[in-house]
Amino acid sequence: MEAEYRCPICHEGLTRKEGTLVCRNRHAFNIARQGYVNLSRKQKQAGDNREMVQARTRFLEKGYYGFLREALADMTAGARTLADIGCGQGWYTRKLQGQLKYGFDLSKEAIRHAAATDKETNYAVAGIYDLPLADASLDMVTSIFTPLPEEEMRRVIQPGGTLIQVMPGPDHLLELKELAYPQAYRNPDKVRHLDGFEEPECIHVKKTVPVSDVWDLFEMTPYRYRTSSEGLRRVREAKPMDITFDFVIVRHQRKEND
Template identity: 80%
Template sequence: GQGWYTKALGGQLKYGFDLSREAIRHAAGQDKGTHYAVAGIYDLPLADGSADVVTSIFTPLPEDELQRVIRPGGSLIQVMPGPDHLLELKELAYETAYRNPDKVRQLEGFEAPECIHIQKTIPVSDVWDLFEMTPYRYHTPKEGLERVKRAQPMEITFDFVIARHLRKEND
């Protein structure tokens, strides 16, 4: 992405990747402490076993690539939407709102994940602005878009699951 989370992370040597050249340019301009490159998550420009920690925030998990680049004893920190993430927004946008899956997958080559769940409902004054930051913006029928555009300020649930997957030492 645009490096917001990566910039906030500690560590002496950090790398950030995205397929968007514009996002990488922005990230590199804002964060001089990280090495950024245009690259896909399924073919990372990293040596085998070279990563102590990899973060995956609202992205698919390229399991084979994670097994390749995370050293034994290293970690994957995964952030994903919890079951009720933006549920009120989805209720506006869709005829039938859906809940997100409430299960963290066990990854091959990793210990069972340790998880924490964070949920908070907060007032949102500009519902459309929030909506435009989500992938729902691109998959919502016209009628749903109109309902969201007309929405008044409302309480919206932000729901996250954070999982730490520890790479097995002997795998």
């Protein structure tokens, strides 16, 4: 289905004219040869760089998180208009259900990769706090390990629609943290009620599996930038080890009358 974007500058609708999206105020955005469009107002490079995208891709394509992706695919069945915010390189996005699907991320490198490998989704470089979509235009949004722009979620999700949020469970990557830090910690419970939504429903999925490429896993986490040089050395030299993948999937339903 054809994407229905709004202009990030004036918020008017965008119309496709050959290889460009144009609004009534003549703001124009070129469609890249991979099929994505850059609708970000940021001029500087943001988000994951090429090395980070490659490390994450190498790890994800080995299927360690496949059980999470399958659970999300089942939960999105029946969606009409779905947006995956902070979608990265689209590894989850391309398996999600939806008659009209969007993927948004600020990383141009990640979006370029996503658009080249998934032709069923409309990808755009865009910030999740200023989505280039009309009010109440979505019946489902997925937010997988991304900050949650609550006000924007209330704007774009139609009454009765669904927000699916994925966050680390208490034991997620515990063995990796034990390797990197003098004292490992369990993740706190961050599930909470969102204004404008019903009480959240939670599903807990957890699996411990042998991981051969420990460094690639570490590079796709925020721990990579919070670890001492000694901790980095231990992770880089780590042999294959069992690691726990622990996730909380939270379903928030938009109130019908809000």
